[in-house]
Amino acid sequence: DGGITQSPKYLFRKEGQNVTLSCEQNLNHDAMYWYRQDPGQGLRLIYYSQIVNDFQKGDIAEGYSVSREKKESFPLTVTSAQKNPTAFYLCASSIGTRGGWNEQFFGPGTRLTVL
């Protein structure tokens, strides 16, 4: 089955620790995205990548880092510099390299809780 997978589904972290969230897709999509969703809030863009080895900051990139070494993988690291990391993290991908022109499809998400 083609799709987007994220792992882990739930993640607990102590303050001061960096954690990496996995996102893999086998849809052969060029573009990939990371969003954060807080209760009662819309999706906010953290980082996006339109091509391998290239990525751009979104609206709330501070405290996060990404890499795009392979087309199918776009891991997100939540660093200790992120002030309020507890949230629902969603990875998405789309066909085109012109972000916004093509539908984005989402993975099942990772719920991160900082203890």
Add this chain to the structure above:
Amino acid sequence: RKEVEQDPGPFNVPEGATVAFNCTYSNSASQSFFWYRQDCRKEPKLLMSVYSSGNEDGRFTAQLNRASQYISLLIRDSKLSDSATYLCAVNNYGGSQGNLIFGKGTKLSVKP
């Protein structure tokens, strides 16, 4: 004016009712528009794409009004299973990123 605005609801309707949601957007250059459905604690799932004046899929109809800069989603003959939060998304054409901007969602609750 916020980039993409939706009435948060909740919309509480009986089964069989027709319900409509609106979503306004501020970027007049936006070219593509989407409706997503999000169930509680799940990821958004694409419901419909709206590339021209509108789109229909069974009980669901999406319309675009470029002059007034809004899109709408009409659900006819509501089912209990339609209960969810409906997000609209608009591409940020010409903006710094050219990506999708999401509204905060409208919550729908269909009652027996």
